[in-house]
Amino acid sequence: MSGIPNRDAINTLVLRLLSNLTAGPGAFTHTTTDGELVIQLPAHALRPAVSCLIDEIGILHLTTITGEDLPPHIALRYHFWHHYGFTLEIELPRDRPVVASLVDLVPGVALYEREVHDMLGVLFEGHPDLRPLLLPDEWQGPPPLRKEDTHG
Amino acid sequence: MARTIVPIGPQHPLLKEPIAFQIVVEGEQVTDSTMRMGYVHRGIERLCQERTYIQNLYLLERVCGICSHVHAVTYCRGVESLLGLEVPLRATYLRALLCELERIHSHLLWLGMLARNIGLDTIFMYAWRDREIVLDIMEALSGGRVSHAINTIGGVRQDITPMQREVIWGQLDKLDQQVSRLLRVVEHERSLQARTRGVGHLSLEQVRRYCVVGPIARASGLDVDLRRDEPRPPYDRLNFDVVTHTAGDVWARTLVRMQETLVSVQLCREILRTMPDGPIAVSARRRVPPGEAISRSEAPRGELFYYIRSDGSDRPARVKIRTPTLPSLLSLQIQLKAITIADISVILSGVDLCIACADR
Amino acid sequence: MSTWFRILIFPGFAFLFIAALAFEWIDRRMIARFQGRIGPPWYQPLADLIKLLAKEDIVPEGTNKFAAAALPILSLTAVLTASLYVPVGGIKGASFEGDLIIVLFLLSLPALAYFLAGWVSSSIYSLLGGHRSLLQYFSYEVPFLMAVACPAILSDSWSITRIVSFQAQTAWHALMQPLAFVLALVGLIGKLKRDPLDIPKAKSEVVAGPLTDYSGRKLALWHLTMTMQTVLGIFLLVNLFFGESRFFNPMPALPIFGLKAAAILVALSTASALYARLRIDQLMDLGWRILAPLALLQMLVTLWIAN
Numbered sequence: 001m002s003g004i005p006n007r008d009a010i011n012t013l014v015l016r017l018l019s020n021l022t023a024g025p026g027a028f029t030h031t032t033t034d035g036e037l038v039i040q041l042p043a044h045a046l047r048p049a050v051s052c053l054i055d056e057i058g059i060l061h062l063t064t065i066t067g068e069d070l071p072p073h074i075a076l077r078y079h080f081w082h083h084y085g086f087t088l089e090i091e092l093p094r095d096r097p098v099v100a101s102l103v104d105l106v107p108g109v110a111l112y113e114r115e116v117h118d119m120l121g122v123l124f125e126g127h128p129d130l131r132p133l134l135l136p137d138e139w140q141g142p143p144p145l146r147k148e149d150t151h152g
Numbered sequence: 153m154a155r156t157i158v159p160i161g162p163q164h165p166l167l168k169e170p171i172a173f174q175i176v177v178e179g180e181q182v183t184d185s186t187m188r189m190g191y192v193h194r195g196i197e198r199l200c201q202e203r204t205y206i207q208n209l210y211l212l213e214r215v216c217g218i219c220s221h222v223h224a225v226t227y228c229r230g231v232e233s234l235l236g237l238e239v240p241l242r243a244t245y246l247r248a249l250l251c252e253l254e255r256i257h258s259h260l261l262w263l264g265m266l267a268r269n270i271g272l273d274t275i276f277m278y279a280w281r282d283r284e285i286v287l288d289i290m291e292a293l294s295g296g297r298v299s300h301a302i303n304t305i306g307g308v309r310q311d312i313t314p315m316q317r318e319v320i321w322g323q324l325d326k327l328d329q330q331v332s333r334l335l336r337v338v339e340h341e342r343s344l345q346a347r348t349r350g351v352g353h354l355s356l357e358q359v360r361r362y363c364v365v366g367p368i369a370r371a372s373g374l375d376v377d378l379r380r381d382e383p384r385p386p387y388d389r390l391n392f393d394v395v396t397h398t399a400g401d402v403w404a405r406t407l408v409r410m411q412e413t414l415v416s417v418q419l420c421r422e423i424l425r426t427m428p429d430g431p432i433a434v435s436a437r438r439r440v441p442p443g444e445a446i447s448r449s450e451a452p453r454g455e456l457f458y459y460i461r462s463d464g465s466d467r468p469a470r471v472k473i474r475t476p477t478l479p480s481l482l483s484l485q486i487q488l489k490a491i492t493i494a495d496i497s498v499i500l501s502g503v504d505l506c507i508a509c510a511d512r
Numbered sequence: 513m514s515t516w517f518r519i520l521i522f523p524g525f526a527f528l529f530i531a532a533l534a535f536e537w538i539d540r541r542m543i544a545r546f547q548g549r550i551g552p553p554w555y556q557p558l559a560d561l562i563k564l565l566a567k568e569d570i571v572p573e574g575t576n577k578f579a580a581a582a583l584p585i586l587s588l589t590a591v592l593t594a595s596l597y598v599p600v601g602g603i604k605g606a607s608f609e610g611d612l613i614i615v616l617f618l619l620s621l622p623a624l625a626y627f628l629a630g631w632v633s634s635s636i637y638s639l640l641g642g643h644r645s646l647l648q649y650f651s652y653e654v655p656f657l658m659a660v661a662c663p664a665i666l667s668d669s670w671s672i673t674r675i676v677s678f679q680a681q682t683a684w685h686a687l688m689q690p691l692a693f694v695l696a697l698v699g700l701i702g703k704l705k706r707d708p709l710d711i712p713k714a715k716s717e718v719v720a721g722p723l724t725d726y727s728g729r730k731l732a733l734w735h736l737t738m739t740m741q742t743v744l745g746i747f748l749l750v751n752l753f754f755g756e757s758r759f760f761n762p763m764p765a766l767p768i769f770g771l772k773a774a775a776i777l778v779a780l781s782t783a784s785a786l787y788a789r790l791r792i793d794q795l796m797d798l799g800w801r802i803l804a805p806l807a808l809l810q811m812l813v814t815l816w817i818a819n
Contacts (some may be wrong), residue, residue, distance in 0.1 A: 032444045033233040059360040063448075064474035079459065079474075083381070085446055108363025111482050112302045112474075119197075134190040134511060144198050158636055166716045179643070180792060269705050269716040271789025277547035343708065343788035493640065494791040497716040 007105040010084045011037045017056055018049050033101050037086040038077070046078070046090050047100045054105060055081055069094070069147045074120055078102075092122065101126040119145040154178070160495065162191050166269060166497050169507035173484075173500075177493060185488040186253035200471035205231050205305060205440060208468065214292045215473065216509040218258050221250045223473075224303040229384075230447040230460040231305050234440045242430040243307035244385040248424045250293065250300060251449070252416040256327070257286045257298075258452035258504075259409045259416075260506065263334070266406065266501040270347045275337065282330040289323050292316055307433025317424055323491035324424075324461040328417045328471020348402040352487045352499040353460055356399060362486070364479045368503060371408045389426070392419050402502035409504075415450045438466045451476055453504055475509035514726050523600035527591055532558040535746070538774065539781050545783035557739070562730055569728030571726040572636030580726070583629045584733035587622040591740045594618035598747050600671055601769035607673045612664055615672070615748065617656065622737055623649050623703065626712070629734075641721025645712035648702055651799030652709070656699025658807035662692040662814045663752045672751050679755035686753040691810045693753045695803055697776070700745045701783060702795070704738070706786040744776025746776045772816060 013098065015029070018039060029039045030039040039048055054060055063085070066077040080086055092099055101124035102109045113124040114133040121143040124130065132139065142148055155178050162170035169189035176184040196215055200208050212227045213220045224248050232239055260283040267275035285296040293312060294300035297348050312320075354364065359372040369376060377394040379387045395411040397404040399449060440462040451455045454476030463469040480503040487499050520523055536557040544551030569596075571577050597604070597611040623645065630642025663685040664670050667678035679685060686693040702709045713721035723734055750772045790798070 033236070034445060034447075036446050038444065059357070061360070061363050063363070063455065064459075064472065064478075066459045066470065066472040068461070068470045077459070079457065085448070087446070106363070107361045108479060108482060113476055116282065132190065134193040136190065144195060151451050156636055156639075165719055177640075255649075267788070271710065271716075272787070273543075273707075275545050275786045277549060281548055305723065340786070343786075343790070346794060347788050347791065348520060492791060492793065494711075494714070494717055494789075497714075 007035065007084045010082060011086065013056075014053070014086050016083075017052050017058040032087075036084065037151060038089055039087070040091075040131045043092055043099050044091045046088065046107070048104065049088060050102055050105050053080075053123060061105055062102075062109055064113070065109070065112040065116050067122060067145065068118040069145055071147060074122060076116065076122065085100070096124075100124070103127050119143055121146065154371040155183075159192050159428075160496065160500070166500055167505075167507075168265070171505070171507045172312070173488070175493075175496060177283065180492045180494070182488060182491050182493065182496065185485070189481065190511055192508050196512045197471055197473060200468055202467065204438070204466045205468060206438075207445060208471065209305065210301065212471075212473075213299065213301060213303075215512055216352075216475070216506055217258050218255060218261065218506060219453070219456070219509065220298070220447045221247075221254050221300050221302070221480075221507075222456055224300075225251060226449040226451075226458045227449045227460070227471075228303050228305055228376040228450075230445040230458045231440065232436070233445040233447065234437055234460060234462050235305070235445050236441075237306055237434055237436060238295065239307050240431045240434060241385055241428050243432045245423050245427040246308045246312065247303065248386050248390075249312075249420060249427075250302065252289065252419045252423070253286055254292050255416045256331075256413050256420075257283060257290070259413045260286065260331075261336070262405070262409060262501075262504050264507065265274070265393055266348075266402075266498075267344070268291045268503045270343075270344065272344060274445065275334070275341075275344070278337075282327065282334065285323055285327045285330065289320050289327075293321060304433055304436075306436040307431070309430050309433070320388065321421070321424060324417055324420055325511065328414070330498060331410070331417060335414065338406060345403060345408075347494075347498055348406060349399075350401050350403075351491070351495050352402045352502050353400050354486060356484060358486055359400075359483070361492075362479060362482050363395065364454075364483045366451075366480070366504075367408045367477045368407055368480055368483065370396045371404035376450050376455075378455055382448055384454050386423065386426075390419060390422050392422075402498050405502050405504075409488045429460075437465065440466070440468075453477055453480065453506060454511070458511070473512055475506070475512070477506045481510055518603075518703045519596060521789055523598075523603050524595065527600070528592070528595050528740055528743060530738075532544060532736065535743050535773075535777055536739045538777055539742075539784075542778060542781035543785045546782070548708055554811070561736065563689050564732035564735060565729055567728040567731075569730060570725075572634055572725050575725060576632040578631040578769075579628065580730060582728075583625045583632075584730050584737060587625040587737040588614055588733055588740070590618045590621035590625075591737055591744060595740070595744055597672065597753060599676065600747060601766035602764075604673055607671055609674075610670045611672045612660075612672050612675070612752075616660065616732060619703070619741065619744065619748075620649075620653065625724055626705075629726070630712075633722065633725045635719075635724050637719040637724045638722045641690040641712045641718040641724070644718070645705070646723060647792050648705070648709065648711055648795060651796045652699045652803070653694050654704030655803035655807040656703060656801060658804070659692045659695035660748075660752060662689050664815050665811070665818055668818065672748075676751050676755035684754050684757060689753075689810060689814060691806060692814070695751075695807050695810065696749055696753065697779065698803060700749060701780065702799075704742050704745060706742075706780060708789050709790050709795060710789060711777075714789055742780075743773075746773050746780075749776055 061081045063079040063081055068075045072094050074094055074097045076090050078088045113127050116122050117130050117137050118133050158175045158177050161167050161172040172188040175182055181498045213224045215223050259327045260279050264276040264279035294302045304309055354372050356373045359369045359374050375396050380394055392415050395408050396410055442462050442464045444461045447458045457474035459472040461470040462467050537554055541551035571580055596606055597615050627642045627645050630638040631670045663675050667675040756771045
């Protein structure tokens with residue numbers, strides 16, 4: 001199929017768009033074992049980055065948000081797809097995990113933010129409905145994916 | 153009639169799995185709806201962190217009943233990527249064969265459920281009778297009708313004998329005939345069209361903004377199919393069409409799924425015909441070097457996504473699963489508005505929910 | 513034959529009961545064959561009825577106990593009373609001028625009782641099903657009544673026996689007024705709430721409609737009412753549209769009647785197997801935009817022929 005850019009072209013495009021938000025290409029990026037780009041951003045730069053990508057690329061396909069508890073941070077990885085996959089990674093302080101919601105830019109993010117809120121206790125400012133998604137209403141304990149849960 | 157709330161679920165004849173919808177109706181008109189899921193949440197992502205990579209294989213096959221094989225395949229690809237293994241070509245063909253058979257099985261099952269939910273039991277009986285052919289083929293290949301346990305990290309555990317190949321070839325011919333007949337019936341059955349045309353419409357823009365995937369997206373005109381867009385063996389060597397429609401209603405989704413089934417039958421034949429000889433697995437180490445791997449597959453319902461992070465031990469540090477039913481559930485928020493109660497069953501059938509997948 | 517025999521045994525209650533079980537079996541078996549299955553054995557409807565009678569009868573809180581118990585008895589009574597006036601193969605319970613109107617009235621009582629059964633129930637599904645059953649009633653009843661009136665007009669009598677004997681001298685009403693027959697058949701499907709018009713009790717939409725909360729004996733009575741109503745509806749159509757005929761005269765009347773009834777049952781089963789359920793708005797559209805005008809047309813034609 002002609003007209004589909006190759007992976008390097010996509011990676012270069014993404015890096016160029018985000019270059020003024022990161023410290024420069026290559027500084028805070030790495031790749032997965034399959035060569036997909038993972039770009040680290042400061043948490044406050046996430047919204048402008050996504051906004052910038054949407055302006056240039058159009059409607060973005062967000063696959064999901066992976067949250068992981070890595071004391072003393074909580075890492076959030078936003079996995080996008082535009083002909084090829086790429087990921088934006090942010091780190092939030094563990095005792096105050098707050099980040100702006102993307103739900104007005106990418107409506108498809110609604111359920112994924114709810115799930116991360118459920119599982120890790122991250123607060124997404126601006127999300128209209130952060131009710132529990134997967135956990136029962138009577139859940140009393142800490143968010144399940146937090147490491148303090150570990151017993152042994 | 154006053155405003156009332158009709159509960160659909162968690163138990164309802166319409167649903168095969170528990171999920172709760174509170175539908176606000178006035179008379180026969182639906183005005184709003186809310187959804188509560190999580191009734192079959194088993195905490196699988198958390199469980200994965202406490203098991204070895206090989207134990208997780210058996211756990212992850214049980215995320216879903218209908219797409220169990222594609223979960224296992226996607227997970228294995230992720231781990232194999234972390235290990236830097238190259239899976240033998242024959243193994244990828246065998247995995248793809250079962251993936252396509254699973255797709256056929258899923259779509260036939262879905263057609264039966266749609267027909268049953270709109271009162272056309274006859275098509276339900278025909279579709280599920282033809283589904284038996286697929287189940288017999290899968291049983292011949294793996295020993296299990298629905299759950300296969302045929303994957304291992306590094307390849308597959310069981311090969312296909314020449315005799316099995318002959319038998320399956322004959323069954324595929326029969327399947328082709330039956331599915332074509334079903335497709336013709338569905339295309340011409342006016343009462344089916346009367347219930348599904350114009351119902352549950354999603355525009356292309358809505359599909360893209362809500363990140364909907366799979367046959368639902370393709371029925372609204374979005375040309376995505378991970379088998380073609382992220383080509384890995386054997387799909388990079390196989391010819392197949394990606395079926396799209398533009399109407400974006402339940403009728404279009406029906407056509408997309410049925411035509412996809414025929415494409416899958418064709419793919420199965422091609423896989424059997426062009427399968428190379430060779431080993432079916434390479435050995436894999438227990439300890440996985442640190443790294444991150446992302447693997448995606450085109451499950452019967454759409455894009456299945458796995459993210460696996462390894463910290464160098466024999467247990468994964470994080471396994472994240474995104475199943476295709478989640479964006480479908482989100483799209484229901486758009487579809488369950490300004491419709492009648494009778495349309496609820498059509499819409500819920502049309503999105504092909506797999507709640508066990510969504511809840512994990 | 514003594515009157516009591518006619519009321520209680522044949523063509524009365526006992527016969528109706530056995531015919532109801534037999535018709536249900538034929539129906540289920542036919543639909544199964546259409547669907548590529550084998551179908552239940554002959555004793556299945558009886559077994560189902562006995563099982564239902566033996567089940568626990570639960571009345572949920574909030575349901576009007578008296579009404580819930582009275583309504584199925586009322587419906588069954590109406591159907592059994594109507595059976596007295598519908599001749600079977602020429603043998604009748606009773607007849608008088610105007611018994612057709614009585615039968616039609618009695619056969620519409622179960623529909624109203626069905627709605628009330630939903631109304632007195634505390635389940636939201638029952639309420640929705642009851643609401644739909646009324647909407648359905650208004651969509652099929654008018655064309656049905658008009659279609660059934662046509663043979664009466666042409667025969668110049670409102671007594672079913674007279675309509676039957678009128679056909680012995682002329683021809684079957686189904687041949688003389690085919691449109692009326694087709695409309696009556698469609699109306700019967702709606703009356704019996706059979707697929708494709710089982711909208712009030714659509715399992716995937718309103719669980720079981722007005723009868724969602726009924727179980728045990730009450731449900732058994734409702735089920736019996738439905739199946740007996742099927743038999744009676746079919747017998748009525750046979751009498752009105754396929755009455756006595758000169759051509760079958762030397763042959764015994766009863767088996768011929770049975771064959772005609774079986775033929776109509778086959779038509780109903782086929783319709784059930786072939787079509788998807790209509791939406792209630794589609795039914796109302798069908799009833800008022802197509803069926804009612806056609807029925808009116810047929811009535812005008814009949815009136816013109818009668819003069």
